[in-house]
Amino acid sequence: MxxxxxxxxxxxxxxxxxxxxxxxxxxxxxxxxxxxxxxxxxxxxxxxxxxxxxxxxxxxxxxxxxxxxxxxxxxxxxxxxxxxxxxxxxxxxxxxxxxxxxxxxxxxxxxxxxxxxxxxxxxxxxxxxxxxxxxxxxxxxxxxxxxxxxxxxxxxxxxxxxxxxxxxxxxxxxxxxxxxxxxxxxxxxxxxxxxxxxxxxxxxxTDPDDTIAQANIRHLVYRAHSLDKDEVIGRILQAEGRGKTVVFTRTKRAASRLCEELIDRGFEAAAVHGDMSQEARERAMAAFKAGKKDVLIATDVAARGIDVDDVTHVINHTIPEDEKTYLHRVGRTGRAGRTGIAVTFVDWEDLHKWVFIDRALELGIAEPAETYSSSPHLFEDLSIPAGSKGRLRATPPDRIAKREVERDRERARRDGGRGGSSRGGRDGGRGGQGGGRGGERRDSAPRADASATEAKPAEGRGTHDGGGTEHHDGNAAPARRRRRRRRSGGGSGGAGAAAAPQA
CATH class of the missing domain: 3.40.50.300 (P-loop containing nucleotide triphosphate hydrolases)
Incomplete structure (x- = not known):
């Protein structure tokens, strides 16, 4: 017809x-x-x-x-x-x-x-x-x-x-x-x-012989470690016959991070998520449809708006919330009578959620295989050439440095000021309060250590002999002046000296 x-x-x-x-x-x-x-x-x-x-x-x-x-x-x-x-x-x-x-x-x-x-x-x-x-x-x-x-x-x-x-x-x-x-x-x-x-x-x-999930889509489900997912995705993107690929993430931040990571690894990737302006989203979609980018990382906001016939693979970086969202995600491949492959990563803590999705869609994969980037069955299932790594090019040194800085910032943000330096600052603040509340008892041991250090002979300076006063560049450490704390009350010190002439 x-x-x-x-x-x-x-x-x-x-x-x-x-x-x-x-x-x-x-x-x-x-x-x-x-x-x-x-x-x-x-x-x-x-x-x-x-x-x-x-x-x-x-x-x-x-x-x-x-x-x-x-x-x-x-x-x-x-x-x-x-x-x-x-x-x-x-x-x-x-x-x-x-x-x-x-x-x-x-x-x-x-x-x-x-x-x-x-x-x-x-x-x-x-x-x-x-x-x-x-x-x-x-x-x-x-x-x-x-x-x-x-x-x-x-x-x-x-x-x-x-x-x-x-x-x-x-x-x-x-x-x-x-x-x-x-x-x-x-x-x-x-x-x-x-x-x-x-x-x-x-x-x-619908075809009465079809299951709930599309029959022309091959469903592969793996129990994957979160720290290994990027490498697994990089290897899947080198599978034989791999065309345009859509990767779904749960959050906007994860989509942005994964896009940067894949670009860093040498793949032509673009992202579509809610934190982007509409113009930026449209540019990304246009580049994907035109083939200028062959990997699109998206949140569920784009699950129904991606109408591209030649998507060969859909990858669920994290599993969707329910079976309906799963169908809409994987439905980006296998369109217009073509076949497609849907790969889903299941975190250990999400296994119970996957069981419900698997049961609702009658996929028969209730227990996903534990999978790593080096697992032989990953290469076999997706026709990945032997020896493939998840990277097409080495990371430039400036990006490595930038990534280290970002990781340090993220670590500091995660710690939320609970690190040792912050703890030391708080302790020092408490120790610096007036000496009338046990300040002498707190300070006595450090003073004894300082006196002992000053009493040590200087022959070890600059030799890295473990004497404790040398710098790592071989130069002697600058001498430290011991700071005396004024004490309240009529003892020796400034207050007592000022009172003597009046007597």
Whole structure:
């Protein structure tokens, strides 16, 4: 079956063919005819199976080849990365039409987005927060929306966007064509569909013989030591047939650190996480898609926004929180009918969490093998050439020095002032309080030691004979003057000397 046989307009068929897209996927074959007829749809399919074209082609065709200015189509997505990806697909679909697409999401300046809307964009793709922001400012007019799509609806609920979605539906006309797409279909999604859709048809584009996890992805799970993970990843990146690779970390800080480490090892790596500006994230994604960078380190914020067909490996630096997140992570590979490899590292303390994920996904790997960078089975499982090391180039000396400084700072920060020098400072402070509280008793031993040192003959100076007064450069240590402490009371010293003339 072809897109033309699905009654897609010829100009859009040509636009798809110019990018090598000729045959529709199952979700597209089932969804496009119903979408063209105006039927409300709940579309459920595994990630990477072409859901964007499944709703994008019908909505672009239904508003006409030359639509009037103004928002006719609204596509709501949960993340900025997904907004960018859906926008790119919609631009591809309408490449032979004057239809204008506006991408509306946070993290970027308002001016460019406002200009797109004022220019008469007919299709708007955006995240809930920025959409409502512009609607409240009366810059975005949703009163003439004919088509509304909720993409990755389950993720939007996970992120707490339900109130925003309800508000958006209150701003669009009550009579409209609505489509909802999601990789999973939990109860809240079904309830959402009942509230805002009219007799929707539920389409499941799944193979009854498939397990919950994608059958075209090979899952490898290893019990790995945290200090050895970087070396293991470096060796995996040298596996035969390894193409673009996505590495997922649990935290933004870990993503940044791992990116720097892999670059230091000679790999073309980029990072995408929440601490980066939107422009920096888009540059990293563009470099990854273009092949300028072949390793992308990301947090879960990017798990659904990475729409790259030729990702061969996904590496979970740390295991995800649950089986749904695992599916969304590993779904970045094995897309568009290709095969892929998913490697997951399980820390010792996370074994119990992995057991639940393994059971939910029916992977049959409840007890991951203990694995190190030198383990023979690692090389065999991933076709890593024998003798490969996790580094393509030596670390420059300046980077070694910089790393040592950073490690010292990190160590000091971790100690939090509990080191010996801090302890000594506090003790000295207590000893320096007035001598009336046992100061003499505390100071007596050091004074005796000092006197003994001064009484020693000087023949050992400068000879490194262990006499204790020489420096390591062979020069004599400077003589130290013993500091006397004034004591309160009428003893000898300054106070007593001052009182003598008065007597």
């Amino acid at each position: 072809t897109f033309a046989e699905l009654n897609i307009d010829a100009d859009m068929v040509e636009a798809l063919a110019s990018h090598g897209i000729h045959d529709p996927f199952p979700i597209q074959q089932q969804t496009i005819p119903l979408g063209l007829s105006g039927q409300d749809i709940i579309g459920q399919a595994k990630t990477g199976t072409g859901k964007t074209f499944a709703f994008g082609l019908p909505i672009a065709q239904r508003i006409g080849a030359d639509p009037e200015p103004g928002v006719k189509v609204l596509v709501v997505v949960p993340t900025r990365e997904l907004a960018v990806q859906v926008t790119e697909d919609m631009v591809l679909i309408t490449g032979n039409r004057p239809t204008q697409i506006a991408s509306i999401y946070g993290g970027k300046a308002y001016e460019g987005q406002v200009e797109q809307l004022k220019a008469g964009a007919q299709i708007v793709v955006g995240t809930p927060g920025r959409l409502l922001d512009l609607a409240n400012q009366r810059i975005l007019d949703l009163s003439k929306v004919q088509e509304i799509v909720l993409d990755e609806a389950d993720k939007m609920l996970d992120l707490g966007f339900l109130p925003d979605i309800e508000r958006i539906f209150s701003l669009v006309p009550p009579v409209r064509h609505t489509m909802l797409f999601s990789a999973t279909m939990p109860g809240p999604i079904v309830a959402l569909a009942r509230r805002f859709m009219s007799r929707p048809i539920h389409i499941r584009a």
